[in-house]
Amino acid sequence: MRxxxxxxxxxxxxxxIRYYEREGLLPPPARAANxxxxxxxxxxxxxxxxxxxxxxxxxxxxxxxxLAFVARPDAACDDIDRLIDEQLxxxxxxxxxxxxxxxxxxxxxxxxxxxxRAADCGILHELVAAAHGEACACHPPQG
Amino acid sequence: MRxxxxxxxxxxxxxxIRYYEREGLLPPPARAANxxxxxxxxxxxxxxxxxxxxxxxxxxxxxxxxLAFVARPDAACDDIDRLIDEQLxxxxxxxxxxxxxxxxxxxxxxxxxxxxRAADCGILHELVAAAHGEACACHPPQG
DNA sequence: GCTGGACCCTGTTGTCGCTACAGGGTCAAG
DNA sequence: CTTGACCCTGTAGCGACAACAGGGTCCAGC
Numbered sequence: 562m563r564x565x566x567x568x569x570x571x572x573x574x575x576x577x578i579r580y581y582e583r584e585g586l587l588p589p590p591a592r593a594a595n596x597x598x599x600x601x602x603x604x605x606x607x608x609x610x611x612x613x614x615x616x617x618x619x620x621x622x623x624x625x626x627x628l629a630f631v632a633r634p635d636a637a638c639d640d641i642d643r644l645i646d647e648q649l650x651x652x653x654x655x656x657x658x659x660x661x662x663x664x665x666x667x668x669x670x671x672x673x674x675x676x677x678r679a680a681d682c683g684i685l686h687e688l689v690a691a692a693h694g695e696a697c698a699c700h701p702p703q704g
Numbered sequence: 705m706r707x708x709x710x711x712x713x714x715x716x717x718x719x720x721i722r723y724y725e726r727e728g729l730l731p732p733p734a735r736a737a738n739x740x741x742x743x744x745x746x747x748x749x750x751x752x753x754x755x756x757x758x759x760x761x762x763x764x765x766x767x768x769x770x771l772a773f774v775a776r777p778d779a780a781c782d783d784i785d786r787l788i789d790e791q792l793x794x795x796x797x798x799x800x801x802x803x804x805x806x807x808x809x810x811x812x813x814x815x816x817x818x819x820x821r822a823a824d825c826g827i828l829h830e831l832v833a834a835a836h837g838e839a840c841a842c843h844p845p846q847g
Numbered sequence: 848g849c850t851g852g853a854c855c856c857t858g859t860t861g862t863c864g865c866t867a868c869a870g871g872g873t874c875a876a877g
Numbered sequence: 878c879t880t881g882a883c884c885c886t887g888t889a890g891c892g893a894c895a896a897c898a899g900g901g902t903c904c905a906g907c
Binding site: 565 | 853854855856857
């Protein structure tokens with residue numbers, strides 16, 4: 562199996578596969594006489610594993626840690642739990658800040674809903690007022 | 705006003721201010737005899753505007769567009785509305801995908817909650833199963 | 848035999864929004 | 878006269894790729 566077929570099968574770009582190899586996430590495959598990379602089912606499985614973890618938005622460093630657990634099945638799995646918990650905490654923190662951001666944008670959008678000149682635009686006024694340090698819908702006094 | 709005072713006042717790192725100047729977001733200030741940058745109230749206002757927009761997670765390219773509107777107050781503000789709408793759409797799309805991700809991680813976490821060997825870890829099994837293309841809690845059949 | 852196009856290779860550079868140096872200059876206080 | 882805070886330019890790094898440049902390889906069709 563060559564790199565193109567592997568990429569199509571797993572749904573990963575060819576350049577990304579080579580990148581994972583450079584980064585040590587995927588072991589270097591055998592080479593054909595012409596220098597082409599030749600992959601086996603083990604590579605396919607490992608790449609699919611990486612892709613799945615990436616779909617869960619895990620950074621490559623954490624995937625590396627997980628791959629180490631796959632290789633050592635006798636280790637305690639407390640660390641795996643902790644890894645997922647950390648990941649969940651990060652996602653939730655990011656979620657909260659994005660929800661706040663959504664509210665700010667909704668407030669800003671409500672200030673302008675008809676067609677007029679930029680000079681009278683509530684959105685622009687609000688942003689400029691913020692620049693003056695005045696109270697604004699985006700950054701109310703309570704923080 | 706020198707760069708350090710400007711940075712402290714607005715709450716922007718000194719290196720970031722120089723970066724904004726390089727990127728053309730902030731006009732090059734006058735220089736003192738010793739070469740130090742010398743800022744006036746106009747710079748302060750503009751930098752605060754940028755900072756506020758960045759707090760709304762706008763990419764620098766969009767802030768550039770907004771700054772162009774501030775400079776031309778007679779332009780129609782439809783584009784400003786559209787810009788905020790686009791921003792809101794991006795935030796909401798990201799929000800939806802992060803909520804899905806949170807659910808996937810919760811499902812994954814539920815598979816393992818006691819101390820045992822990695823070989824028996826439900827999380828690891830699930831991730832490996834995903835690598836085999838089998839149905840999994842993270843990527844259920846309906847997509 | 849020869850050409851076109853799909854595929855493969857290595858290596859470098861670009862993306863975004865900073866951040867962190869390295870290696871120097873300037874200035875006021877002690 | 879030295880210390881330390883501040884300033885300068887320029888370059889490299891981050892994460893996770895994407896997008897080339899500039900080549901080699903292979904197979905089908907004419």
